[in-house]
Amino acid sequence: MTDEERRRSPIERHVQSALLGVVMLLMGWVGNTLIAVGKSVAIIETQMGGFSAQLAGMYRSSDAQRDLADTARQLDEVRRRIDKLERVPPPTEIEHRR
Incomplete structure (x- = not known):
């Protein structure tokens, strides 16, 4: 090492140590933030799963169309019978007396 390198070394070491501390703090903050985001994502996925289950049990448009078609068929059958x-022909008076 030269004399110039020896004079700057202690200051450089302090600056490097400070920068290393800042970098480590930032890495810790990023890690904690990622963990919090991961927990939030897990909560949202759980809620979405619940909503999906609710939607699966709902009465959909296709169900309504099917039921409407069934009702129309039944109504047509009743009309045919009527x-x-x-x-x-109505019974005559003679047949009525029997």
Whole structure:
């Protein structure tokens, strides 16, 4: 080492130590932040799973369309039966007395 390197060494060492401390503090802060973010993500995923389960049990548009089609079929069947009954001639008075 030269004389100039020896004179700057103690100051450089202090600056390096201070910068190293700052870098370590920043790394610790980043680590803690990442852990907090990871916990938040886990909580959100759990909530989303619950919402997905609720949505799976909901009455969807396709369910409504299917039920509406079933109801329309049943109504058509009832109408056919009523039409069939209305086409039967009414009993005559003679048949009524029997």
